[in-house]
Amino acid sequence: MTLLSVDDITVSYGRLTALRGVTLTIDEGEVLFVTGPNGAGKSTLLNAIAGVVLVGSGSIMIDGAKVTGNSPEDIARRGFSLVPEGRNVFGGLTIEENLKVGTGMRIDRKKIADDLESIYEEFPMLAERRHTPAGMLSGGQQQMLVIGRALMAAPRIMAIDEPSLGLAPKIIDQVYEILVRLRTQRKLTLLIVEQSSTRAMMTGGRMVLIRGGRIVLEGAATEMVKDDRLKHAYFGFGDH
Amino acid sequence: MREILQIVFDALSLGSLYALGALGIALIFGVMRLVNFAHGDFIAFCVFAMLWPSVDAAAIVFAGQLPFYLLIPLLLLIGAVLSILSEIVVFRRFRNTNPATMMIASFALGFVIRHLLLMLYSSRPKSITLWPSLGLPVELLGAHIPMLQVVTIIITLVVLTVLVLFLKRTRYGLEMRAAAENFTMARMLGVRANGVILLAFAISGMLAASIGLILATNSGTADISMGANVMLIAFIATVIGGLGSIPGAVAAGFLIGAASVVFQATLPHDARVFRDAFVYGAVIVVLLVRPQGLFAPKSAKQRV
Numbered sequence: 001m002t003l004l005s006v007d008d009i010t011v012s013y014g015r016l017t018a019l020r021g022v023t024l025t026i027d028e029g030e031v032l033f034v035t036g037p038n039g040a041g042k043s044t045l046l047n048a049i050a051g052v053v054l055v056g057s058g059s060i061m062i063d064g065a066k067v068t069g070n071s072p073e074d075i076a077r078r079g080f081s082l083v084p085e086g087r088n089v090f091g092g093l094t095i096e097e098n099l100k101v102g103t104g105m106r107i108d109r110k111k112i113a114d115d116l117e118s119i120y121e122e123f124p125m126l127a128e129r130r131h132t133p134a135g136m137l138s139g140g141q142q143q144m145l146v147i148g149r150a151l152m153a154a155p156r157i158m159a160i161d162e163p164s165l166g167l168a169p170k171i172i173d174q175v176y177e178i179l180v181r182l183r184t185q186r187k188l189t190l191l192i193v194e195q196s197s198t199r200a201m202m203t204g205g206r207m208v209l210i211r212g213g214r215i216v217l218e219g220a221a222t223e224m225v226k227d228d229r230l231k232h233a234y235f236g237f238g239d240h
Numbered sequence: 241m242r243e244i245l246q247i248v249f250d251a252l253s254l255g256s257l258y259a260l261g262a263l264g265i266a267l268i269f270g271v272m273r274l275v276n277f278a279h280g281d282f283i284a285f286c287v288f289a290m291l292w293p294s295v296d297a298a299a300i301v302f303a304g305q306l307p308f309y310l311l312i313p314l315l316l317l318i319g320a321v322l323s324i325l326s327e328i329v330v331f332r333r334f335r336n337t338n339p340a341t342m343m344i345a346s347f348a349l350g351f352v353i354r355h356l357l358l359m360l361y362s363s364r365p366k367s368i369t370l371w372p373s374l375g376l377p378v379e380l381l382g383a384h385i386p387m388l389q390v391v392t393i394i395i396t397l398v399v400l401t402v403l404v405l406f407l408k409r410t411r412y413g414l415e416m417r418a419a420a421e422n423f424t425m426a427r428m429l430g431v432r433a434n435g436v437i438l439l440a441f442a443i444s445g446m447l448a449a450s451i452g453l454i455l456a457t458n459s460g461t462a463d464i465s466m467g468a469n470v471m472l473i474a475f476i477a478t479v480i481g482g483l484g485s486i487p488g489a490v491a492a493g494f495l496i497g498a499a500s501v502v503f504q505a506t507l508p509h510d511a512r513v514f515r516d517a518f519v520y521g522a523v524i525v526v527l528l529v530r531p532q533g534l535f536a537p538k539s540a541k542q543r544v
Contacts, residue, residue, distance in 0.1 A: 050428055052424055052427075052428065071427065071433065072424065072427040072428050073427045073428075073430050073431060073432050073433060076427070076428050076429055076430040077430050081428075081429075082428050084425065088422055088425040090417070090418050090421045090422060090425070091421065092417070092421055093417060093421070097414055097417075097418075098418075100411075100414060101414060101415065101426060101429045101431065102429035104411055104414075104415055104429075104430060104431060105429075105430030149429070153429055
């Protein structure tokens with residue numbers, strides 16, 4: 001079943017066009033890996049779906065309902081949870097408070113406490129420091145926190161923008177191990193944006209390549225990573 | 241000893257007033273980066289709401305006659321409604337403009353409120369007597385402290401405690417703090433922008449009403465420009481407290497109040513008329529040393 005569909009959307013910042021007619025769909029339980037060089041429009045795509053940037057034309061549907069032009073809070077309440085680039089922890093709030101911000105919209109209030117415990121089991125490091133201000137955490141710990149925070153909102157789709165940004169390779173591995181585990185254990189629908197396409201090997205699923213605001217390649221992630229066409233299409237193919 | 245106690249109470253009560261004012265400004269700045277210069281006019285409006293509209297010198301007391309347990313909630317309600325209305329009618333339309341535009345809109349709103357009061361009540365200050373018994377001094381360790389000072393300090397402490405509990409212990413408080421740090425991120429977690437902003441305006445309006453009550457009780461007059469001075473100092477307090485920091489605004493409010501009282505008490509007699517110059521001088525020194533304010537919010541130095 002299609003959970004999210006993006007149909008021919010265009011986004012411009014002033015005279016600069018960031019997305020030109022992008023179309024994609026994500027089925028329930030699927031992983032979609034979006035890759036592409038710097039400035040290709042990957043983050044814009046996520047922000048457009050989240051309702052943070054205005055969509056010029058085209059439409060976005062979540063679970064069959066049109067959400068184009070809706071407010072970010074409405075889109076979040078429909079189950080789209082975005083972990084934006086640069087993580088955006090609330091530095092002055094404690095870890096536990098950070099985790100709780102997204103629970104205000106949940107109807108299943110009784111499950112919140114259980115979910116909090118399961119997040120703490122998933123990320124023991126967060127449990128130890130639950131009353132510490134989140135601004136004190138390292139980059140990797142903040143990345144775990146924002147993933148946990150997004151999960152606490154009980155999303156139907158979780159989108160992550162550049163989870164590896166600014167992290168050491170070892171930490172990136174940990175982040176992806178967690179993502180893979182979330183996918184297998186919780187059947188979470190994932191939309192991952194990453195400049196480097198190699199990590200798609202770990203997550204599997206489908207992959208699209210965006211360049212110059214357009215989707216230029218699409219296919220199964222594991223095959224595309226090996227494909228020469230990807231390198232050609234991408235230019236400056238990075239590996240880390 | 242007696243004089244020191246007097247100074248301490250003067251400083252605390254004046255600081256309380258500034259802290260309440262700074263809080264009203266900091267709350268709104270926190271959620272929408274608006275410095276609401278109409279806040280001083282909200283204060284005056286709440287005071288005049290206790291009088292029947294008339295241009296006569298002798299004020300016709302209206303709501304001011306009510307017993308305190310009705311008058312206080314009524315004025316808080318008036319403050320909240322006025323503040324909420326200004327958000328819905330004016331500020332909402334400037335939501336995504338730059339802070340300077342919003343600030344100018346707040347100046348304009350302030351003018352409108354002031355001239356509305358001018359039209360209804362004329363520019364003459366009116367006498368208004370609320371709770372004369374609060375003017376009586378109470379004896380404390382040999383010093384005579386006006387009852388009103390004690391009440392002001394207690395009210396401020398109660399307001400601060402309630403607000404801290406609200407911000408720290410309730411869901412809406414949590415959402416407000418999250419929104420103050422990163423509004424877009426809070427919205428992406430389902431926090432309703434309008435809800436948080438309306439709540440901030442409502443609390444800010446209630447703070448304006450409590451300042452109005454204290455000022456009116458203290459001075460015994462209703463004057464159209466009575467909120468301006470508090471507003472100015474409160475704004476300065478939010479700046480030196482670190483824009484966006486709520487505890488910073490409160491602390492800086494108390495600091496300025498204390499500085500003002502201490503200068504008043506210690507400056508040589510001839511220099512006392514220039515007390516405010518000394519206070520602002522101290523503000524300039526603080527800003528030179530710490531341009532980001534004394535208590536810059538943690539979000540300002542987020543790690544990557």
